[in-house]
Amino acid sequence: MDLSVSIGSLALKNPVMTASGTFGYGLEFADFVDLSRLGGIIVKGTTLEPRQGNPYPRMAETAQGMLNCVGLQNKGVDYFCEHIYPEVRNLGTAVLVNVSGNSPEKYAECARRIASLDDIPAIELNISCPNVRQGGMAFGVTCEGAASVVKAVRAVYPKTLIVKLSPNVTSIADIARAVEAEGADAVSLINTLMGMAIDAERRRPILSIGTGGLSGPAVKPVALRMVWQVFDAVKIPIVGLGGIMNATDAIEFMLAGATAVEIGTANFIDPAVTMKVIDGIGDYLLRHHIDSVRDLIGAAH
Amino acid sequence: MTKYCLDLVLRRTSAPRPGYVLLQLANPSGALPPMQPGQFVEVRVDGSPGTFLRRPVSINLVDPAADELWLLVHVVGAGTRALAQLKEDALVNVVLPLGSGFTLPSGSSCPLLIGGGVGTAPLLFLGQELAGRGIRPTFLLGGRSAGDLLQLDHFRRFGEVFVTTEDGSAGERGFVTQHSLWQRASAFSSIYTCGPKPMMQAVARLAREHALPCEASLENMMACGLGACLCCVEDTTDGNVCVCKEGPVFNIEKLKW
Numbered sequence: 155m156d157l158s159v160s161i162g163s164l165a166l167k168n169p170v171m172t173a174s175g176t177f178g179y180g181l182e183f184a185d186f187v188d189l190s191r192l193g194g195i196i197v198k199g200t201t202l203e204p205r206q207g208n209p210y211p212r213m214a215e216t217a218q219g220m221l222n223c224v225g226l227q228n229k230g231v232d233y234f235c236e237h238i239y240p241e242v243r244n245l246g247t248a249v250l251v252n253v254s255g256n257s258p259e260k261y262a263e264c265a266r267r268i269a270s271l272d273d274i275p276a277i278e279l280n281i282s283c284p285n286v287r288q289g290g291m292a293f294g295v296t297c298e299g300a301a302s303v304v305k306a307v308r309a310v311y312p313k314t315l316i317v318k319l320s321p322n323v324t325s326i327a328d329i330a331r332a333v334e335a336e337g338a339d340a341v342s343l344i345n346t347l348m349g350m351a352i353d354a355e356r357r358r359p360i361l362s363i364g365t366g367g368l369s370g371p372a373v374k375p376v377a378l379r380m381v382w383q384v385f386d387a388v389k390i391p392i393v394g395l396g397g398i399m400n401a402t403d404a405i406e407f408m409l410a411g412a413t414a415v416e417i418g419t420a421n422f423i424d425p426a427v428t429m430k431v432i433d434g435i436g437d438y439l440l441r442h443h444i445d446s447v448r449d450l451i452g453a454a455h
Numbered sequence: 456m457t458k459y460c461l462d463l464v465l466r467r468t469s470a471p472r473p474g475y476v477l478l479q480l481a482n483p484s485g486a487l488p489p490m491q492p493g494q495f496v497e498v499r500v501d502g503s504p505g506t507f508l509r510r511p512v513s514i515n516l517v518d519p520a521a522d523e524l525w526l527l528v529h530v531v532g533a534g535t536r537a538l539a540q541l542k543e544d545a546l547v548n549v550v551l552p553l554g555s556g557f558t559l560p561s562g563s564s565c566p567l568l569i570g571g572g573v574g575t576a577p578l579l580f581l582g583q584e585l586a587g588r589g590i591r592p593t594f595l596l597g598g599r600s601a602g603d604l605l606q607l608d609h610f611r612r613f614g615e616v617f618v619t620t621e622d623g624s625a626g627e628r629g630f631v632t633q634h635s636l637w638q639r640a641s642a643f644s645s646i647y648t649c650g651p652k653p654m655m656q657a658v659a660r661l662a663r664e665h666a667l668p669c670e671a672s673l674e675n676m677m678a679c680g681l682g683a684c685l686c687c688v689e690d691t692t693d694g695n696v697c698v699c700k701e702g703p704v705f706n707i708e709k710l711k712w
Contacts, residue, residue: 178683182700185458198685206695213678213686217504220678224685227695370507422508422679423499425460425550 155439156446157432159193159413161391162314162339164276166193166248166414169447170404170432173395173418174198174252174278174318175224179242186425190246191432193414196278197234197242199254202264204230208285209362214351219370219397220419221349223285223361226254231264235271243273252318254280258293258306266310276313279303279338282320282345284367294320294345297332304336316393319343319384321373326380327387334388342393342416343384344377369419371397378410385411385452399427401434408447409454458553458681459488462546466523468539471605475573476539477515478526480547487524490517492581493556493672493704496526497680498538499548506534509550511677511699513577513649516609524551527605529573553680554703557581557647557670564590564644567667568614569631569658571597571650575605577672578649582613593617593643595636597654601625632657640665648672659707669707673698 157168171194177183180195189195207227214221228234234251242249251268255261261279268274281294281303293299304317317333319326321344330341346367351360359365377396384392394412397419398404404415420427439447463480471477481487497509516525530539541547557577560566566585568578575596585592592614598604601624610616618626619634627634631654640661648658649672662669675698677687682700689698691709696702 176679176684178681182679182681182683186460198683207685207688210688210690210695211676211686212688213676213684215505215508218507220508222678222684222686227685227688419678422684425679425681 155436156448157436159448161276161316161393161413164248164314168193168432168435169408169412169414170428170435171196171250171393171414171416172421172428173416174280176418176421179238180245180249181241183421183425187428192247192428194248194250195242195245196250196252196416197238198228199226199252199280199283200228200231200234200264200268201226201254202231202260204228204233211360211362212366214360214366216349216351216368216370217372219368219372221351221361221366221368222346223363223366225285225363226283231267235267239271239274243271248275250274250276250278250316252278252280253307254283256286258303261303262306262310265307269311269313276316277311278316278318278342279307280318280345282318284320284322284346284348284365285363291320291322294329295323297328300329301332301336304333304338308337314339316340316342318345320345321376321380322348327383330384330388334390338390340391340393340413341384341388342395343380344373344396347373347376369397371399373397374403378406381407381412382410385455398431399423401431401438404431404435405438405450408450409452411452411455413451456489456491456552458550460548460550463524463549465541465543465545465547468541468543471527472602474530475605476528476530478528478538478541478547480524480526480549481522487517487522488552490514490524490552491556492584493577494552494554495703496524496549496551497553498526500534500537502537503533506537508678509680510534510538511553511674511680513672513674513703514552514580515576516580516583527573527576550680554699555701557672557704559584559588560590560645565642566590566592566645566647567595567643568592569595569646569648569650571631571654572603573605574650574654574672574674576649578647579606579609579613581647582610586613591615593636595619595631595634597631597650630654630657632661637661640667643667645669656712659710659712662707670704671707671710672704673702
């Protein structure tokens with residue numbers, strides 16, 4: 155049985171990766187997960203300069219999900235290169251960096267510095283963070299904005315470039331086409347859906363900046379539909395995410411057109427969920443007498 | 456410390472006061488892992504769509520004789536209500552131990568442990584640990600009324616107990632920060648506190664006035680409990696840090712209170 159998949163020149167031992175911002179640098183989960191069994195780890199959003207993120211409170215629980223407005227808190231790309239990279243470069247799995255910024259130049263400079271790290275085979279370009287005022291999602295909601303960032307990064311980043319798309323758009327297929335045209339190797343979708351929560355007793359929004367990004371099973375049908383639409387729109391591989399809680403969810407994303415998947419919020423509910431998803435995909439292939447997981451990609455179309 | 460995700464069995468559930476539930480849990484597949492006072496666990500709550508995330512709960516006690524983990528829960532919402540309705544012998548999925556605990560004093564010392572409401576819970580475990588080291592702590596426990604004072608008999612096993620209530624129904628009337636014990640604050644060597652944030656901030660001010668080292672245990676809203684999601688941050692002298700990982704116990708000098 156063959157669980158391996160490829161995204162551009164990036165070979166993954168299986169299609170199960172962890173979503174940025176939900177799995178730290180992987181090390182936080184080492185007591186629960188054999189990290190070397192993962193298809194990949196996408197580490198938290200990294201920017202050229204350090205960011206403090208948004209004030210507390212940054213989280214609200216919702217029906218079958220949660221909202222967050224963390225706002226890309228991170229210590230900056232140089233800190234990552236000097237202090238985190240040596241800790242994660244030999245985990246036995248593909249370690250990808252999620253890159254964010256507030257101008258095409260800053261995205262590109264951050265990507266350029268990560269390109270110099272031998273053991274980071276790919277980046278995920280975050281043009282879809284709903285929780286920062288400048289940049290982030292601002293680029294991901296128009297074809298021109300998305301194309302401008304991808305063009306700048308593509309010019310300096312020769313390895314596998316995955317672009318993470320926002321669902322907060324009229325046509326995600328159009329955005330996917332725009333980034334494909336600028337040379338993206340793959341797209342990942344979806345980032346969180348913009349939402350909010352209000353405390354009825356206090357009569358105030360719960361989150362410090364009012365709005366946040368919704369994740370968890372609540373968003374899965376939306377994510378699945380978008381993967382389905384983008385599969386028909388582009389030729390590059392799709393990484394699917396959004397509310398995946400178990401192997402069946404992951405398989406549904408692959409059937410809709412995803413080559414690989416990312417597990418995000420589910421890590422908070424079961425820190426070992428990724429192992430169960432990998433095992434469950436294997437069981438599914440056996441049960442259906444399918445030799446390669448690649449045969450699932452887009453098979454529902 | 457190694458963390459675990461375990462299905463614990465609920466040996467006994469009881470209500471020490473109306474509105475509170477005490478869960479006594481054991482590991483059906485072996486001994487409980489080592490845990491330190493001030494650390495917490497994340498309890499999985501199944502049942503309703505609105506209780507999606509785990510609930511962080513401080514470790515109330517690890518009973519070494521029975522090898523039981525005690526969790527004292529204030530029933531405030533759907534998640535804690537679901538925990539209160541669990542039946543004995545139910546399996547409860549728990550991630551533990553999480554966070555960093557209280558700094559234990561070395562040698563002879565006279566610590567003052569100040570708790571409010573369900574915030575007293577981790578101070579019982581701390582009291583047991585101190586007693587085990589030959590230190591007899593003093594407890595100052597506060598509540599709105601007598602019905603909010605929890606586990607007083609257990610606290611008395613480990614040290615002297617003073618109480619305050621806002622309505623005067625038990626102990627001295629007022630807040631913990633108004634208790635007459637403060638008149639001899641110089642007799643104490645350090646303060647540990649857990650409770651509502653305004654209470655802890657008032658305690659921190661008094662600790663500074665009396666030049667006593669002080670640690671406070673925070674309970675910011677959290678998701679992962681592992682330092683991954685960055686939701687539970689506290690603004691400290693080191694910037695925004697995760698309460699679940701760098702805390703929940705902080706020296707007050709690190710806090711911008």
